[in-house]
Amino acid sequence: MKYLTLVKSLYKENVLPRIKNNVFKNILWLSFDKIFRLVLGLVAGIWMARYLGPDRWGELNYIQAYISILSSISLLGMDGFLVKEILEQPKKKRFILGSAFFLRSSAAILGSLITYLVLLSLHVNSEGLKLYFFLLPIVLLTPFDLIDIEYQSQLRSKLTVLSKSIAFVMGVITKIVLILMKMPLIYFAAAVGSEVILAYFLLVIQYQITGNNIFKWSVNWILIKNLIIRAWPFTISSLMIIMYMRLDQIMLGTMINEKEVGQFSAAVRVTELFLFLPMAVASSALPGLLKTRQEEGREAYLVKMQNLCNYMFLISLLLALGVTVFSHLIIKILYGNAYTESAGILIIHVWSLVGTFMGVSGSNFLVVEGLQKYSLYRTIIGLIVNVSLNIVLIPVIGGYGAALATMVSQIVVAYLAPFFFKPTRELSTITIRSFLYPVTMLMKLKEFQKHNKTAK
Numbered sequence: 001m002k003y004l005t006l007v008k009s010l011y012k013e014n015v016l017p018r019i020k021n022n023v024f025k026n027i028l029w030l031s032f033d034k035i036f037r038l039v040l041g042l043v044a045g046i047w048m049a050r051y052l053g054p055d056r057w058g059e060l061n062y063i064q065a066y067i068s069i070l071s072s073i074s075l076l077g078m079d080g081f082l083v084k085e086i087l088e089q090p091k092k093k094r095f096i097l098g099s100a101f102f103l104r105s106s107a108a109i110l111g112s113l114i115t116y117l118v119l120l121s122l123h124v125n126s127e128g129l130k131l132y133f134f135l136l137p138i139v140l141l142t143p144f145d146l147i148d149i150e151y152q153s154q155l156r157s158k159l160t161v162l163s164k165s166i167a168f169v170m171g172v173i174t175k176i177v178l179i180l181m182k183m184p185l186i187y188f189a190a191a192v193g194s195e196v197i198l199a200y201f202l203l204v205i206q207y208q209i210t211g212n213n214i215f216k217w218s219v220n221w222i223l224i225k226n227l228i229i230r231a232w233p234f235t236i237s238s239l240m241i242i243m244y245m246r247l248d249q250i251m252l253g254t255m256i257n258e259k260e261v262g263q264f265s266a267a268v269r270v271t272e273l274f275l276f277l278p279m280a281v282a283s284s285a286l287p288g289l290l291k292t293r294q295e296e297g298r299e300a301y302l303v304k305m306q307n308l309c310n311y312m313f314l315i316s317l318l319l320a321l322g323v324t325v326f327s328h329l330i331i332k333i334l335y336g337n338a339y340t341e342s343a344g345i346l347i348i349h350v351w352s353l354v355g356t357f358m359g360v361s362g363s364n365f366l367v368v369e370g371l372q373k374y375s376l377y378r379t380i381i382g383l384i385v386n387v388s389l390n391i392v393l394i395p396v397i398g399g400y401g402a403a404l405a406t407m408v409s410q411i412v413v414a415y416l417a418p419f420f421f422k423p424t425r426e427l428s429t430i431t432i433r434s435f436l437y438p439v440t441m442l443m444k445l446k447e448f449q450k451h452n453k454t455a456k
Helices: 002-020 022-075 079-088 090-121 126-135 142-153 158-180 185-209 221-255 258-272 276-296 298-335 337-349 352-368 373-397 399-420 422-435 437-455
Strands: none
Touching: 022 090, 022 126, 022 142, 022 158, 022 185, 022 221, 022 258, 022 298, 022 337, 079 090, 079 142, 090 126, 090 142, 090 221, 126 185, 142 185, 158 185, 221 258, 221 373, 221 399, 258 298, 258 337, 258 399, 276 298, 276 352, 298 337, 298 352, 298 422, 298 437, 337 399, 352 373, 352 399, 352 422, 373 399, 399 422, 422 437
């Protein structure tokens, strides 16, 4: 009973106040949205991949890669920047939102037209172009996400989550029905586009009935100029990141065929299952690193930074080893016999987790040291390496080459790129030390065993 009373007391004093806190509630809603989409999307995605097969699944992923890059362009990398602007200048909110809406809409329309011309120049077939048009709502309706920007500034993200979750569930149900009815590929693209239309329709309706008015948003040309000047680094950075993530699929589809994209995409989906881990660990560690730097000094902070990189390397190493050993079983269970080639691609691609985990850890160093601009430089170096290796390797070994290019470029970004710039060379030293951490652990374990034997 004493322990139960103690637990209740701790809950009331420490947990309950945090749960009632608006910031904590907002984080919970955003986390729920990501986990919910990850789990349900994974199930629906795998079922679709099994039904469509590598050829049609690859064709869909090839066009979706263009759409992903377009969506990133239309966002202009302004999300966090705009939240900050609204909080600092609440009286100018309607002008901020209206000007950003104009900029994003212009970027979406112009980007869509240019991409269509690119697809025509690449002689994409008529079905590919139809897929493109059915998926275009993802890009053209992205400017309405500014409603979510306003909700974020008010810590009311649950309103966005509810609207998009309803549409997402309806989309998943629609895709399952289409699979059961054995419908052709074009219907699945239409389902994705319809899901986006429903999501933003619900979001706008909700925005209007909660006392807001989207029609009061207003364009301010001076503000537009200021937004472009102040936000362009974020735009370039976000564009580089999404190109880094999706360009391999575009190059595979252009240089080989859509079937190879399908095999590669199946392997990538497995690797991407683990990407939430470094994000969660790094974001949780950042406040502690900042506090240590401020209160205990740089030396104590560097020790913590080294420990973070050590543990992140060890986790990524164990994950990569585990997936490598069971890759064929994983692919067979998830995707079936049609995707046997994906198992070999996965064995290579999963090792990119080592670079990814270390790259995310390194971002904490850049934030604490005030060197965020070098994050863009790292990404550009990684993109150059990735594209160069893809050009050389894809014609020779297809999806295996794309996987190898991804793995090498991620390792270059995490371990080598910081060495090229004097302010970040210390980060290269930290990451290289972490590479030796498992060896150090084994040596300590052997010494401990030797000491125990001597003691006996």
